[in-house]
Amino acid sequence: MNKLLSITIVGLLSSFVFAQATDDNEIRIDQTGDTLTLYIDQVGYGNKIGLDDFSSSGSDMTVVGSSLTFDIDMIGNQNLIFGPLILDSSSLTFSTTGDSNEVDWNIGDTGSSDSSNYAFAITGDSNTFDIDQGKVGASAERLDADLILLGGSNVFDLDFESDDITWNFDITGDSNNFNTLQNDGSQSLTVEWNGDSGDVDINQISGTCVGGAPCATPNAVINLDITSDNATIQINQKDAANDS
């Protein structure tokens, strides 16, 4: 199978490591510094983005900085991408076209991840996404995330410990499993769901707003449009710190 790998890297400060293995297309990223602009286009089967050689299980790549711009396109099946990313005021565009891809991203795992803007476009089936943002003690504010999913049997687990979040999700496909957590003040979630046999869990847990200021009313908004023959949807809006 022909494989195509093209990367454009602009405006790198500090350090950045890139390597390609011989068996699969593998991009290893270990980066620290600001104003990185990273474009990755991966086409093919079994591509990987992370830190190590993935001989057993993948290790998280390291990306630390602010004002970063990521634009990653993956076309193909069984691709893997691992976090964590620690990034402030950054823009992340991620699109995959293919099946059985895995994304395990932990954004702001050990540092702040404020003022981020994410755009995910997923086309394919049986993809798994585990994306976490923010952690207790690390600031994660003003997030704007958009997701367009076209495909079936995808599993999304999105946990965002962040305040002042705006999510817009557009899901089309059957048998998708969607689990979201918005944990902190001033949350907004808009979901347009088209598809049968879906399983949706939406959790909003209130908290403090940006800078610890009182949150404006309403503190939490869920806007859900459903077109489905059957779906199970669980919505939790809580002041307590336990989600479903």
Added chain:
Amino acid sequence: MLLYKLIRKTQLTIVSLILFASGVEANSIGDIVESTGIGQIVRNNEQIQLKGSLIPVELNDEAKTGNGRMLIEFLDKAQLSLKEHSEVLIDEIYYDPDPSLSKMSMKFTMGTARFASGRLGLINKANIDIKTPTASIAVRGTDFTTTVDELGRSLIILLPDDNGDPSGEIIVSNEGGTVTLKEAYAATMVTSLDQSPTQTVTINGITPALIDNMFIVAPPPEVEDQIKEEMADEQDKDGGLLDVDFLEFDELEKDELEESEPSDFNELDIDELSVDYLVDVLDIIDSSDLFDTLGEFDLKGVSRGFNEESQFNVFLQDGNLVLYRNINGVIRIKISAGGNFTLDTITPTWEGIITGNESEDILIYINQVN
């Protein structure tokens, strides 16, 4: 693929042969094959008087007749004939080996002209665009005439084929609307750009030879009758004082309060201040017996409008059902038209089950804890 290439090559050859065999210049798009009386071609602001001569025609030529007639045959054998005192601008004609890329565009600006699409199939009919000052004509394998007066009013008539059957279809449209002519001698009159073409009428007792500028002076009776009928309808629709039947006035008999149906409830009617944060759960009556039909939804546990117990606002939006609640957080759920659902809600102020069409196809749990 090979067959496609062969066909394409053959088409190229045909076009080339046509061009060479006819002996026309490279930029010629056809020939004047008949010319009687006074006629001229306006080319690059130069008037070429025909005086019976037959010359090639080129792109952007304007064909005009005085007291005479003219017949132009294009490379694809399409024919354009002009009767007396007529004008046609040949706006754009392009022949490509691929007919879908070929194009023909002409403007019939004055008088009576007849157009018969080409037999060689060098241009897809969809790419033939004929315009008059007030209408646009789309062609589907067709022979038709247009008669245009000084004001741009256009009479369009679909002609029969050699067997007397309709020669195809033409679609006449403008900013006011669209009419399709399907029958032999079906006609429509277009009086202005923003007024719809008249409904189709069939003209009886004519032949193509009888269609000329006399129709400007005296349109066919069928067309005149149709115009009068539509003008009368238009006048009736204007709601003028003379159209009011005061005997039918019964507005005072209406009870506006009684007729104020909750079904009128929409998103703008949501009163955010009407929510009650202190509902006593013990006072909540069992609402499972409530039943309401709203659009394609048979609702139980909730009714249209604002529901004081559950604090849900319920209304239709484009046929979809919206359930909106704003207490300690906004939850807005829209179920597509006809969706079957069960909404199980637990909040500090209300617990209950709402169903649409008594089904659990879509099962929604809301757990709101403060």
